[in-house]
Amino acid sequence: MSNDNRDKDHELLKHHVESIAHSLTYSDEEELNKDGEPYTAMDYVSEALDIEYYIGSDGEYRGARLLVTFGGPNIWVDVKTNRVEGPCWGESYSCTFYDSMDLNSTCRELWECR
Numbered sequence: 001m002s003n004d005n006r007d008k009d010h011e012l013l014k015h016h017v018e019s020i021a022h023s024l025t026y027s028d029e030e031e032l033n034k035d036g037e038p039y040t041a042m043d044y045v046s047e048a049l050d051i052e053y054y055i056g057s058d059g060e061y062r063g064a065r066l067l068v069t070f071g072g073p074n075i076w077v078d079v080k081t082n083r084v085e086g087p088c089w090g091e092s093y094s095c096t097f098y099d100s101m102d103l104n105s106t107c108r109e110l111w112e113c114r
Contacts, residue, residue: 013073014093017086020068020075021097024084041106053111054080064107079104 031039045051048066056062063080073088077097085094 009089010091010093013086013088013091016069016073016075017084017093018095020077021084021095024077024103025098025100027100041101041103044101044103045106045110048077051107051110053107055111061108061111063104064111066103066107077103079107 027039029038033039033043045066048068049070050067052065052067054062054064063078066077066079067074068077069075073086075084075086077084079099082096082099083094084097086092
């Protein structure tokens with residue numbers, strides 16, 4: 001792969017990761033879900049492609065990662081570290097976000113309801 005293509009891929013990955021982090025930090029309070037109701041953290045979590053939980057040796061919830069895109073790039077929203085992480089074909093990019101929707105509490109609630 002040429003350096004030009006690698007640079008373009010990295011910029012595209014960076015754009016995706018930063019866009020997701022921005023949407024989580026500055027959630028749109030007017031956004032509606034598929035039922036026409038206000039979009040919630042539960043809506044976001046239920047749309048995730050996968051959830052990986054961080055669980056302590058005591059069985060207690062410590063955090064979670066949500067897979068929100070895959071197939072190049074794979075992008076994870078980590079609610080334990082408040083980072084959006086995007087590894088893709090040897091490249092990676094991550095940035096922090098503010099959990100304005102309280103995704104962490106929603107993931108905790110799902111874990112506790114299992």
